[in-house]
Structures are given as structure tokens and as C-alpha cells.
Amino acid sequence: MKIKYLILSILTLSISLSFAQERSKDTLGEQTVNVIRPYTPTISDAFKVKDRPMLNDGDVVEKKTIKYNIFSIPVASTFTPAKGKAATADKAKAIKLYDNYASLGVGTYTTILGEVYLNHELSRDETIGGYLSHHSSQGGIDGVELDDDFSDTKLNAYYKRSDRDFTWQVDGGFNLKTYNWYGVPKGYYESSDLDGIDPGQAYTDLNLGGKIDFEDALVKDASLRFRNFGDSQDSGENRLVAKTGFDVVLRDALIKSELSVDYISGSFDSGYFNLDAINYGNITLAFAPSYQLVRDELTLDLGVKLAYLNDTEFSENKFYIYPNIEASYRLVDEILIAFGGLKGDLIQNSYYDFVNENPFVSPTLLVTPTDQQYHTFVGVKGKLSSDIGYSLKGNYTSEKNKTLFKSNEVPNVPLSEYEYGNSFAVAYDDVTTFSVEGELNVDLNRNFTLGLKGAYYGYSTDNEAEAWNLPDLTASLFFDYQISEQWYAGxxxxxxxxxxxxxxxxxxxxxSILSSETVSLDSYFDANVHLGYKVNDQLSIFAKANNLASQNYERWLNYPVQGIQVLAGATYQFDF
Incomplete structure (x- = not known):
């Protein structure tokens, strides 16, 4: 019996070992469990968790990086969204701008007014252009015994080129003006005394020059201008002016400088009281450095102007130093800006400048520079609104050898056509001038603009009895109004x-006996209007009326002007 149990035990053990060998192929490892006795917990076995657990850094396992991949699978779709439509708004028709125009008008006193302006781009960087104008009248002023016709013809041309670092331009022009010394004193001469007099005078002006502007360079710009000016009385004048300016930035300030050379030389065939020729000429060298400082609302320019004058005719040299100071301060943004300054200059006078201001001067003048010792000014400017700007300024100026136009003396026996009390000389005097001037500009919209200026002057002279032909008050008003798309006025x-x-x-x-009389020239006003109609984008017609009050006022002594003048014409714009 025991042998049976023994054999049965051996068989059971063999089957167990065989089953164990087959399980060794499983993924689970072998485990051994030792059971001593069942665990019965008690309260005494519990323990309190620590408030601040301690970590053993050496036991921390490094966190593995997990990567996520998204597999995009394209899906065909037949959905097509509808296209949206933007809201439309009424848009004004674009205005075609033309580079060229021609204008012609005719009017009373056989007046002809014509202009042609041409501008053409040769390439993206090159431009050429020209300008031709003519204004003439056959005269016919009431009460004038001598011819009073005049003409003014100008011709100019230019070439301009823009390069990467600079832009330069050359230009030249010719100007021909004709006038008459018709201002003979009324009642002083008999009509027979004026028979055979040809009071005509013609002025010619030929000028050539150029200018260059630099980008991001020490030298800012440079210019050169030569002018030859003469008349039909064998007078002649040559002038050459060269200028250059350069800027230097120093930290937060700017140093600006200007260097100039001014040469002038001229002559008149004879003097007013004798037949001796009058010659004049000088060279002026000027250097004007200034230091500009900007601090918040304050802009300050501190500078000086140094000038050297060499009188080539009298072999005299002189050196001048002038202040060149200007400042502005924004008291209330753009509404109220205070400004002031103290400046001076050596002003080069010329026969050309005298004629442009008064064409009835005699060709017997003494030409010399004016020493403007100082010009001090103070004022305020700003904007009362976005549409209204204003300026108010007070000035005080001291000048030596200031030019004054004064009627020439009438000789007992006139020898020239300008010796009948109908020409003017240039008198030089030391003059101080006090003035107050104001300006108001209104720009309500694109269709209406208005400008108003006014000034009061007070003069003090050293040698002359009066500041001859200088007004005590001046004022002007300008306006332009676009009435409709076709109509405009001003x-x-x-x-x-x-x-x-x-x-x-x-x-x-x-x-040997002279008698002098001071004459007061009455104040005057001159009103002018114009009206135009735009036929199409290229053609416009216009009408102008000047001196509407028909005042036969005298701009210069014994020189009445034309009465009311009416002129009509057309302007045509075009492209090549």
C-alpha cells in the first residue's frame, strides 16, 4: 500500500515538473511566495506621514521624452465657398494732369498777354523744360504827352538730372523789357518843347547758372549764377554769384554754414550832370556759420556772419561782422509760437535790382552796397484752427547807405530824354525803420482760400528830408474760389x-538858383478780379479786370497808371 502511495507521489511530482517546464516559456518571471501567517493589523501599527517628505535625488528616475506624431490624410472635397463682394462707393473721376500749357489773352490798351510752359521727361532721371512769356501794351493813358507803351518778354530753358546721391540742374534765360520815360511834370513844359523826344528805354538780361543738391553728404548744396544786364543807353553790368552750404551734426545739435562769393562790375556811359562815365565794382566774400539747438519746445539758432568787401574801383577794403541769431518757442503746441531774432547783412545792390523795382531810373546811377547793421524782430504765429493761420511781428532795422528812389533834378536845358523831370536817381542815406506787420491765411477747404497782409512803417533819416517813395502803410488781400467743377474765380x-x-x-x-518842393503822393488801392470756365480737361477760357476803381493813381511821381483794364483769353493744357 505504501508502495502505491510512493508511486503515485512520484508520478504527481513528474507531471508538476513537466508543467513547470512548459510555463517557463511565458512572459512572466518566476515568483516565490512565503506565507508565514495571516496579517492582522492593529492601531499600534499605524504611523503619521511627515509634513516635509525628504526626497533622495539619487533615486529620481529620469523622465522619458514622449514624441507624438500626427498622420494627416488628405480628404477630397467638392465644397467651393461663394466669393464675397466689397461694398462700392462713389469715386470722383481722377483729374488728368498735364505737363505743358499755352495761354493767350488780349485786352484794352491793346494789351497782349501770352505764356507757354513746356516740360518733358527724357527718362526716369532726366527732365528738360522751357518757359516763354510776353506782356505788352500800346498805352494810351489820358493826359500823357509822351509814348507810354511797354513790353516784357522772357525766355527760359532748363535741364535737370537726378542721380543716386545728388540732383543737379542747369538753366539759362533771356529777358527783354521796353519802357518809356513818359512822366513829365504837368504844366511845366509846352507841347512844342516835347516834340521830337524819344523817351524809349530797353533793358536786356542774359543769365546762365546751375545748382546741385547732395544727399547724405557734408556739402548740402552749391549754386552758380552769371548775369549780364544792360540797356539801350550803353550801360552794362556783369555779376557772378557762387554759394555753397554744408551741415555738420554734432551730438544732438546741427552746425550749418554758408559760404558765398559775389562779384559785380558795371558802368554807365555818363553822369546826370556831366559826360564823365561812372564805373563801379566790388567783390564780397561772406561766411555764415550757425549752431542749431533743439530742446523740447525750443529751437535756437546761434550764428554770426562775416563779410569782406573789396571795392575794386576805389581800391578799398572793409570787414564786417553781423549777428545771426533766431529762436522760436512753442507756447501752446501749434496754436501759439513765439519767435524773435537779431540779424544783419551786407546787401549787394545792382542796376538789375534797381530796374526791377523802378524801371524809370536814369542810366546815371551810383551803385554801392547797403550795410544793414542789424535787423531785430519779435512776434508770434500759429493756428487759430486747422483752417486759419496767423502771424504778427514787430521789426526794428538800422541801415547805412540804404537806397531811396528820388526824382532827378530838372536842368535848365535838358540834354537827354530822361532829363525832363521824368526819371529817378538813387539816394543813399542812413535810415532806421520801425514796422509792425501781420498776416492771416484762411484755407477753409480745397475750394476757397484767403490771404490778408498788412504793415505799418515809421522811418528816421540822417541826411535826406524824407524816406523818399517809401510808404507808411501797405495792405493786400488775395482769394481764390472754386465755384463748381467748371467755374473758378479769384x-x-x-x-x-x-x-x-x-x-x-x-x-x-x-x-545857379534851385527851387525844391516836397510832393506827397496820394495813397491808392488797386482791385483786380478774374473769372474762368473749364470747357474740358484741356481747355479753359478766362476773363480778367484790373484797377476796377479806375484810379489814375501815381505809383511814382508824374507816372499815372492805366485806368480799368479788361482782358480775355484761353488756356490749353497738353502733353507731348
């Missing part, structure tokens, strides 16, 4: 206050 009003001149006569029987 106008201007000028007011000039009283001036004084002097008439000096030699006694008819004794040439």
Missing part, C-alpha cells in the same frame, strides 16, 4: 499809403 486788392518825393528845378534865367 481776386486781389492792394493798398499803398502815402509817399513823398521831391521836385527840384533850376531857375529859367539863372542856372
Amino acid at each position: 481776386g486781389s486788392l492792394f493798398f499803398v499809403g502815402e509817399r513823398k518825393d521831391q521836385m527840384t528845378f533850376y531857375d529859367e534865367f539863372d542856372a
